[in-house]
Amino acid sequence: MHLLLRTGLLLLLLACSQKNEDPPAATESEMRTYSELSGLMLGVQAYQKVLRDSVRSSALQLPDNPMDLARLHSAQATDSRELEGNYHELADRFIQWNDSVHSGSKARRIEAFNKSIDACIQCHSSRCPGPISSIRKLYLPVSDSDS
Numbered sequence: 001m002h003l004l005l006r007t008g009l010l011l012l013l014l015a016c017s018q019k020n021e022d023p024p025a026a027t028e029s030e031m032r033t034y035s036e037l038s039g040l041m042l043g044v045q046a047y048q049k050v051l052r053d054s055v056r057s058s059a060l061q062l063p064d065n066p067m068d069l070a071r072l073h074s075a076q077a078t079d080s081r082e083l084e085g086n087y088h089e090l091a092d093r094f095i096q097w098n099d100s101v102h103s104g105s106k107a108r109r110i111e112a113f114n115k116s117i118d119a120c121i122q123c124h125s126s127r128c129p130g131p132i133s134s135i136r137k138l139y140l141p142v143s144d145s146d147s
């Protein structure tokens with residue numbers, strides 16, 4: 001059991017430091033366990049993609065966020081050191097920009113959305129660089145706001 005836990009932990013740490021975007025080999029993903037925060041992050045990322053597409057297509061109604069973002073502050077991480085420093089400040093910044101996507105005018109949505117992605121990247125660059133290249137792909141082209 002102890003060994004299994006250690007293996008899971010190692011794989012999670014690898015997920016954070018992973019540089020390429022290839023999906024992990026089947027054996028790895030079968031063995032992988034997720035921390036509460038990782039699970040939350042995967043949900044946040046999936047929702048951000050749906051949100052981005054709605055913002056891009058100037059949808060009248062944006063999809064409700066099914067995630068409880070307040071949990072960013074309380075979820076257990078693989079390594080509690082990841083939650084040190086400015087973690088909570090950056091989590092709030094992300095939550096605030098995400099709220100602005102929903103509450104702001106249609107014209108400001110793209111800006112607010114991209115600011116929320118800035119917050120993802122800021123937090124990730126100091127503690128979990130692995131997913132950054134895939135997070136970058138969420139950015140909306142600013143020229144979209146002209147059309």
Ligand code: HEC
Nearest residue numbers: 035037038041045077078082090091094119120123128131
């Ligand atoms: C306030 C800091 C912070 C913000 C903001 C943040 N993250 Fe994370 N993210 C983390 C930490 C820390 C982990 C590692 C969690 C762990 O190892 O338990 C993580 C893990 C992840 C993972 C890896 C999950 C896995 O284990 O495979 C993905 C993907 C991810 N985040 C995407 C995002 C996206 C997309 C955003 C913005 C929409 C975002 N994150 C915003 C701190 C943050």
